[in-house]
Amino acid sequence: MILALAVFGACSVEMVEAFTIVLASGVSRGWRSALEGTAVAVVVLAALVVGIGIPLIHVVPLQALRVVVGGLLLVLGLNWLRKAILRASGHKALHDEDAIYARTVAELSEGREAPAGKLRWREQPRDATGFTVAFKGVFLEGLEVVMIVITLGSSSKHLGLAAVAAAAAVVIVGGIGVVVSRQLSEVPENALKMGVGIMLSSFGIFWAGEGASLRWPGSDLFLLALIAIFGATAFLMVKALERALPQPEHARLASSEPVRT
Numbered sequence: 343m344i345l346a347l348a349v350f351g352a353c354s355v356e357m358v359e360a361f362t363i364v365l366a367s368g369v370s371r372g373w374r375s376a377l378e379g380t381a382v383a384v385v386v387l388a389a390l391v392v393g394i395g396i397p398l399i400h401v402v403p404l405q406a407l408r409v410v411v412g413g414l415l416l417v418l419g420l421n422w423l424r425k426a427i428l429r430a431s432g433h434k435a436l437h438d439e440d441a442i443y444a445r446t447v448a449e450l451s452e453g454r455e456a457p458a459g460k461l462r463w464r465e466q467p468r469d470a471t472g473f474t475v476a477f478k479g480v481f482l483e484g485l486e487v488v489m490i491v492i493t494l495g496s497s498s499k500h501l502g503l504a505a506v507a508a509a510a511a512v513v514i515v516g517g518i519g520v521v522v523s524r525q526l527s528e529v530p531e532n533a534l535k536m537g538v539g540i541m542l543s544s545f546g547i548f549w550a551g552e553g554a555s556l557r558w559p560g561s562d563l564f565l566l567a568l569i570a571i572f573g574a575t576a577f578l579m580v581k582a583l584e585r586a587l588p589q590p591e592h593a594r595l596a597s598s599e600p601v602r603t
Contacts, residue, residue, distance in 0.1 A: 344565065345494055346507040348541040352490045353511035355534045356483040359442075361516065363479030366446035371472030378468070379476030384512075387484040391491055391505060398496040405553050411493040412550025418489070419542025426536035427576055431583035436532055450475065494545065540576060544568035 368376035398407060428434035450471065487508055495504030548565050551558060558564035 344541065344569075345498055345500060345545075346503055348538060348545065349487075349491055349494055349504045349507040350511045351534050351538040351541070353487045353508045354515050355531055355538060356487050357512055357515040358531055360480045360483040362442050363446060363483075364476050367450060367472045367476045367479070370447045370450035371469045371475070375469040375472035376476040379473040379478075380480050383477045383480035383484060386481060387488050390488050391501075395492040395496050395501045395505075398492065402496075404499075405555070407496060408549040408553030410553075411496065412546045412548070412553055414489070414546070415493055415542050416546025416550065418486075419539050419544075419546055421539075422535050423539030423543055423572070423576060426532055426539050427579050427583065429532045430536065431580045432587055433583055446475075490542070498549075536576060540569055540572040543572050 364376050364380050367379070425434065429436050491501070491504045491508050495501030498504075544565060548558065548568055560567070
């Protein structure tokens with residue numbers, strides 16, 4: 343269950359970012375090329391999961407696989423967690439998908455006489471730029487998901503479950519994205535990244551330890567303890583960094599004034 347949630351959360355975050363690019367490409371360059379680029383990218387990513395994930399399960403010894411996979415997940419998870427903590431504490435700007443969408447549309451629409459997205463499907467010419475932008479956006483964002491699916495799925499011997507969770511995220515987030523269209527800023531992206539970072543870091547330490555023949559107290563239940571430890575640490579770090587932020591000028595002036603009695 344935790345594995346499926348980790349994969350679903352990671353894929354949801356990347357889907358929001360990929361959807362921003364596809365939406366901008368479709369509106370400005372034409373939906374035909376944007377959707378074709380998206381479809382090709384999804385096929386390539388699925389082939390990577392099948393071509394790499396299945397051999398890992400059947401060829402690489404489980405102990406060695408878990409040590410390597412645990413290290414990769416820990417590095418990836420800590421990177422997500424670091425950025426999420428910085429954003430939550432105000433030390434790093436939050437991801438603004440609406441601003442990214444507007445900027446991408448402006449860049450892709452530059453020099454075009456009419457938005458291709460307003461033409462009928464059959465009237466839209468195949469646009470190399472729209473295809474490339476959509477393919478690149480989906481492929482690059484999806485590569486991180488592929489790595490998570492392969493690592494989590496292969497080390498737990500549940501590659502199918504991980505793939506299903508990723509596919510569910512693609513369908514659900516894609517469907518919601520179509521309904522809400524450009525209101526991408528409503529998605530709690532940083533909260534999702536924080537949760538995924540905590541879970542990936544916990545899985546990383548847990549499987550690296552198991553691969554090194556370390557016996558965790560309570561066996562698999564210790565994974566919940568690791569999640570709680572990482573969650574509490576992230577919360578404390580956010581609070582500490584919030585206090586470390588410099589006060590606004592008006593607050594410093596107010597605090598320096600003597601108290602009148």
